[in-house]
Ligand SMILES: Nc1ncnc2c1ncn2[C@@H]1O[C@H](COP(=O)(O)OP(=O)(O)OP(=O)(O)O)[C@@H](O)[C@H]1O
C-alpha cells in the first residue's frame with residue numbers, strides 16, 4: 391500500500407492533532423484537527439515553530455530543549471501532558487506523544503507530535519459523572535418527587551453506565567495510540583529501505599549493474615523484516631480503523647440516545663436502529679455476564695418518541711442483566727447468561743422481544759412489577775421505577791402493549807408492541 395496515501399488518510403480521519411516539525415522544531419506539516427484545535431489556518435501554522443503552540447513551561451523545555459540527546463540514546467518517544475496555546479491565547483491541555491524520526495546515522499531529522507485533547511475526554515467523563523450525581527440526588531428526594539419528573543431525566547441510565555462507557559471509549563483509543571507508535575517505527579524503516587533503493591539506482595548509473603549491491607539491499611530488507619512490516623501495516627490500519635469506528639459508534643449512540651427526538655414529538659422511528667444503539671450503550675454492562683443474540687426482522691418504521699422507546703429498551707436490558715447477575719451470585723457462580731432480542735411485525739404491531747435466562751419472576755408478583763416503586767433490589771440499587779416508566783411510555787403514550795412472561799428460575803421475557811399506525815387521540819389522524 392502507498393505510504394503517502396496511508397499517511398494522508400491517517401491525517402485526515404484521526405481525531406488527534408498531528409504535527410511534523412524539522413529537527414529545530416519548525417512546523418512542516420499539520421492535519422486538519424491541528425487547525426481546528428489551535429484556530430490557525432494550515433498556512434499560518436507552517437510559518438510557526440512548535441514553541442509557539444505550547445506554553446513554554448518546565449515540562450515543555452524538558453521535552454524540547456534538554457532531552458534531544460536522550461532520544462538519540464534511547465531511540466524512544468516521549469509521552470506526557472503539555473499545555474497548548476491557541477491563536478486567541480486560549481490554553482488547553484493535551485496528551486502529547488513526541489516521536490523523533492532518525493536518519494541512517496541516528497541523527498534526529500524530524501519530530502512527529504500526536505496530540506490528544508484530554509479536556510474533551512475528561513469533559514465527557516465529567517458530564518457523565520454529573521448525570522450520575524443527579525441521579526443519586528433524585529433518588530434521595532424520591533419520596534417527594536412526582537413520577538413524571540423522574541421521566542424527564544432521560545440520561546438517568548447513561549449516568550449509571552458512565553464508567554463503563556468511558557472504559558469502552560478508552561480501550562480503542564489506547565490501541566489507536568499504540569498503533570501509531572508502531573506505525574511510526576515502520577515508516578522510519580521503510581524510509582531507510584527507500585533510501586537504499588535510491589542509492590542502488592545511483593550506483594547502477596555510475597558503476598553499472600552489480601549482483602553484490604542487490605544482495606546487500608536484500609540483506610537490509612531482511613534485517614528490517616520488510617515482509618513482516620508490509621503485512622503488519624495492513625493489519626495495523628485495519629485494527630486502527632476498527633478502533634476509530636468503535637469510538638464513533640459509541641459517541642453517535644450516546645448522542646442519539648439523549649437527543650433522538652424533541653420533547654413530546656413523535657417521529658418516524660426504526661426500532662431495529664434503536665436496539666442497535668441501545669446495545670452500544672449497554673455493552674459494557676452485559677459483556678462479562680451474558681452473550682447477546684440479536685435477531686432483527688424486516689419491520690416498518692413506527693411513529694414514536696425514539697428516545698423514550700430507547701430508554702424503555704435500555705431499562706428492560708439492564709433488568710435482564712441484573713437478573714442474570716443475581717442468578718450467578720445466588721445460584722451458580724459459573725452461570726453465563728443469554729440475552730435474546732428479537733423484532734418482528736404482526737397484526738398491525740411491530741414487536742420487540744427481550745428474553746433473558748436470569749432469575750425469573752414469581753407468578754404472584756408478575757402483576758406488581760409495573761407498579762411504581764416495586765423493587766426487589768437492595769436499597770440504593772433499584773428505585774422500582776424502570777418498568778413503571780416503561781409501561782407509561784409504551785401503553786399510555788404510544789398506545790402499545792408491554793407484556794411479561796416468566797418462569798421462576800428459568801428467565802423472563804418482555805414484549806414491547808408498538809402500533810404501526812398511531813391514531814392521535816385528539817384528531818384521529820393516522821400516520822403514513
Ligand atoms: N428480567 C427480569 N428478571 C427478573 N426480575 C425482573 C426482571 N425485570 C424486572 N424484574 C423485577 O421487577 C422489579 C421492578 O423492575 P423495575 O425495572 O421497575 O425496577 P428496578 O429494576 O428494581 O429499579 P430501577 O428503577 O432502577 O429500574 C425488579 O426489582 C425485579 O424484581
Ligand SMILES: [Mg+2]
Pocket residue numbers: 705708709772775776777
Ligand atoms: Mg429496572
